Amino acid sequence: MSLDGKVAIVTGAGRGLGLAYAQELARRGASVVVNDVDAEATADAVAALESSGGRAVAVVAPVGPTETAKELVSTAVEHFGRLDILVTNAGFLRDTVLWKMSDDDFDTVINVHLRGTFTTVREAVQHMRQAGEGGRIICVGSPTGQRGNFGQTNYAAAKAGIVGMVRTWALELKRAGITANAVVPVAATAMTATVPYFAAAVRAEANGEPMPAFFRHDLGFGTADDVAGLVAFLGSDAAASVTGQVIGVGGDRLQIWTHPEAALTAHRDGGWTYDALVDAWPTTFAGAAQSVGERFPKLPEEFEPPTS
Template identity: 65%
Template sequence: MDLTGKVAIVTGSGRGLGLAYAQRLAAHGAKVVVNDVDPDAAEAAAKAVNGTAVVAPVGTSEVAQALVDRAVSEFGRLDILVNNAGILRDTTLWKMTDQQFDDVITTHLRGTFTCTRAAAIKLREQSEGGRIICIGSPTGQVGNFGQTNYAAAKAGIVGMVRTWAMELARARITVNAVVPVAATAMTATVPFLKPYVDALEAGEPLPPFARRELGFGPPEDAAGLVAFLASDAAADITGQAIGVGGDRLALWSHPTEVAVEFADGTGWSADAIADVWASQFSGSIQTVGQQLPEAPR
């Protein structure tokens, strides 16, 4: 995967998954604009990838444009955008404040929108195609207790990805979502994952159950997918949500109808739905949340 001559922006790349993405893109030859709200983390990341840093929280149009402008001023062009920046403000619905909801939506959803819009304008102006890679989450695919704001943002990102894939196809700009699972400060807050995060931090190898069944590993395990989607090898892949983590690589399906019945020209009354539901629909009801296997004892 030779990315020599390509220029990438990776938001939220001071540490964790974002840093792993930036490092992998740089290792394949790309020039990288890193971004973080922590000045020390941003500068250290920029040094690690021999790139440049923009210290700012994503969300506003001004920050999005500043990222694109820095790519052009430092490296002459833009080819790749990785929308990774994110925060958590977890709590149950009845405890969640407006501010907690808005903070997560602003960073994840609005930040992905504003950065993609600014990048798309530049990529279309260059007329040479491009790659936009947005970061989803299993929570956005199936939900998770205590993550109303995060689930809404991540589900919205995948919805935007599918729309942008259509809108930008003529310009040869692919748009895909990566759905990673990895040891980060975010996943360390998840009780059933924390032991594996602690094991990695202690330098211990993860058991096959964690790497295969849970698809869980260090951030570096997820970075190869970002490099692949940024490359010419992925020129025909767009509008997809692709999961990665540990030893697991998976293609998520789009939502689709799983059971269909028709009324005979009368529409559906509540009573008619009740009559048909048990026999035709109840067996197809979908689960919510991740259905994870139990760890071997």
Template identity: 55%
Template sequence: MEGTFLNGRVAIVTGAGRGLGRSYAHALAAAGAAVVINDLDGDVAEACVESIISRGGRAVAEVAPVGSSRVADQLVHRARSEFGRLDIMVTNAGALRDKTLRNTSDEDFDLVVNSHLRGTFTCGRAAVEAFREQREGGRLILVGSPAGQRASFGQTAYSASKGAIVAMMRTWAAECRKIDVTVNAIIPTALTRMVATIPGLAPLVEQVERGEPIDPKIRRVGLGTPDDVAPLVVWLASSRAAAVTGQAIAVGGDRIGFWTHPSETGYHYHDGGWSVPSIDELFTSSGAELQDYMPSPLDF
């Protein structure tokens, strides 16, 4: 069934030359979708296209840096001119500049936010315009990160971008519901080069690169290969997911999880309003419900 799950559908995957993006593109193509492979690196984009075609799929490469409206429109135009329509947009592309706050320059911040957040915004907007014109609905699959959901030391710009993407997803889901466009965010975890700098993970990444199996205990906490994440992308892109929108869904290894929408953990009243002393009493008496903002090791 998987080989025909998305027959007749057309997808764009940004940042699809390597890692998770490449796995998403391959899985969508294997399920029957035609795929526009976007990447900054023309060689890896073309290699991904050739790999898909060699397996009987349909794909073309569009080499460009996401961020601008011009590139977003260019990607949508390529999908429609090459394959006749657009049904699925997966916004995966983005740059990294992992530095602590004091070491993050304006240029670092702008590069990361422009590629991740602005790239998601412009590509999402262009895709929704195409969906609106086609009058047949569509699928937006945005890519978040645990770094946008919890503290992530040394990732100021990346955390800000990924947190904003999930917030934007919820608003888009509300706005696009009337035109049958679903909007969801995946929160993927996988043993890729991106996580190799996290203490203890480099040997596991090397294992994956050698094609060795991953310890089941590691898979249970949500760490596997990029190919473990891709089935969720395919399912969300399909007609079976028509009723699922506005969700942030974690996926990795043997695990799928569901992030809550932000909500108050508790509240208190003070007759006549709050004063500095009454606020001080609330917090110093441990009456305030303070949440842990730091993840535990391997807490995805």
């Protein structure tokens, strides 16, 4: 099933995962609006898509402001006549522990990831609803937004918020035939290149070598191209019934994340007072307490980063 005749916007598409998404969408027949803040990277991305036979146009602007969202949608319509697919991928990191995180560290990450997703999706669905032909909203989450990660208060908040919005949009947009899903990629990117745990996998990709099976299969960690197929699928007519889902993908693994559900329910006549909780917590509730943070298997010895 091709994407011939479809038109897509991909934010943060100058390099990395966003570029891989744009390339796969174009390969499947979609015309693509390529967005990034880096003018040179954006121009290179458009040239790469066109040299492979695709149709593409650039919008160099930061996501977050409503003006950028309007420019992205108007560019799609003016150049290609319609808008069918939006992939909100743009983002970056400003990692530090809570007590050292500045207002600017927090606000900047929230503005790009969370507000940028909100404003761009809002503008896109206004057009899609008016056009009356449905559409596909594909937002990018993160394992950090699902489970938390040390030093990433701002990023965790943004990515968890994106998933919450996607679940809400799936309800609000159903009647209009517009799906909304979140993709949780696990791949070698600039964001993972500095993590020692992934060093052997990142090094293999950089050298053009096959990524070790431990990373691809056991860990579900792969290349940007491993994620792109899911993005193209969610943008296609084949995924018309898929909405409100959070789907993790990396290497050889694909996962559908559960939506939060109560792990334990208990009732007490008169309610749960302080004294009742002191008595009952160790025996009734403690066993259902949930873990936090990502859980990685032990690295095989051959992939252990060298110690200094």
